[in-house]
Amino acid sequence: MTRLIDSHDVAFFDLDGVIYLGPIAVPGAVEGIRGVTASGARVMYVTNNAARSARVVAEHLDSLGFAAGPDDLITSAQVAAGVLAETLTPGSLILVAGTQNLVELLTEAGFRTTDTADDSPGAVVQGYSPHIPWGLLDEAGIAVQRGATWYATNDDATRPTDRGLVAGLGAQLAVVGMTVRPRKPIVFGKPHAPMLDFAISHTGAERPIFVGDRIDTDIMGANRAGITSMLVFTGAHGKHDLLAAGPGDRPTYIGADVRALLEPPRTATHEGHSWRCGAARAHLHDGRIGLDAALDTQTDQLDALWALANLSWATDADPGDSLARLDLLH
Incomplete structure (x- = not known):
């Protein structure tokens, strides 16, 4: 059996929604990461979250059962x-x-830092903080209005947690953005080029794969970097987001969770006016998509979704009620 991971030398993983949800590990993630490590592929965690240092995140991972050190992490703040x-x-x-993590990293890089626009800073750098003072966002906006160059570690609109989605740095950027329209920040994190360019260079990856839960950051970022990607259904995005993805935003593969790397790759084949994946067949009927498939398990439904997605992308046909039948997928 040829597993998906067998074709790759490095596996990059997003964290929130892929490896953990706040204080808990995503089901199957510990097992999946151990299997990837046993395959000989290098594991590297690549996160847009700039709030915590690599050391603190590694300690969090270790406490959840993942054997990880600071050298196994790349953050957007770094x-x-x-x-x-x-x-x-x-x-x-x-x-x-x-957060203080971003302050310390910029200080270590040789910069002076401030929290007031009245010091006439030449640049503003925003990074996610769950406890950002509103007044600090005011200062950032005023500094940009006065001519400071505006940077952001990332621009994720939301973050998945064990309790549900919460606002991400994108929301904090929007607050500042309201005062400096039409200016936009220069962004370092996924899907923008600096993040994965750094990850590939740092690891020397020749055949990497990126595993993520978001199309607008993880999958788009991988596609822009020209690397293979896999969307997992344990975090922010689900079946509706997959079907809505544009031509440059679609994953190479899909899987329930990171353990899909330890299985044969899920593939779909074109058969006339239909697409087939495993035992599932998606076909056109009066301009709408129908499904011929057993849908008893999550694996069945993922096969059906992949057949349906490929047919929808190829024809722009209406999925009808087919998505609603995939009730084991969010």
């Missing part, structure tokens, strides 16, 4: 500090609207 160290004048003053 990428931001590294890129800015190459582009800004050493000693430049930066207003930081984020």
Whole structure:
């Protein structure tokens, strides 16, 4: 049996919604990561969340049963500090609207930091903070209005947690953005190029695969970097998001969770006016998509979804009530 992971030397994983949901591990994630490690592929966690240091995140992973150290992590805050160290004048003053982790990384990169626009910073860097003071967002907006260059570690609109979706850095960027329209920040995290370019360079990956739960960050980022991707259904995005994905935003593979890397890759084949995946067949009928499939298990429904998605993308046909039948998938 040829498993999906057998074709790859490095597996990049998003964290929130793929590996953990806040304080708990995603079901099957520990088992899946152990299997990937046993295959000989390198595991690297790549997260847009800039709130915590790599050391703290590694300790969190370790407490959940993942054997991880700081060298197994790449955060958007690290990428931001590294890129800015190459582009800004050493000693430049930066207003930081984020956590202490981002402040410390920028300080270590040779910058001075402030929390007030009245110090005339040359740049503003925003990073996700669950406890951001509203006044600090005001200061960031005022600094950008006065001419500071605006940067962001990432622009995720939401974050999946064990309790549900919560607002991400994108919401905090929107607050500042209201005061500086039409300006947009320069973004380092997925799906923007610096993040995965850094990850590939850092690991020396030749045949990487990226596993994520979001199409607009993980899958788009992988596609822009020209690497294989897999969308898992344990976090933010689900079946409706998959079908709505545009031509440049679609995953190479889908899987229930990271354990899908330890299985043969799920593939769909074109058969006339239909697409088949496993025992599932999606076909056109009066301009709408029908499904011939057993839908008793999640595996059955994932096969059906992959056949349905490929037919929908190829024909732009209406999925009708087919998606509603996939009730084991969110």
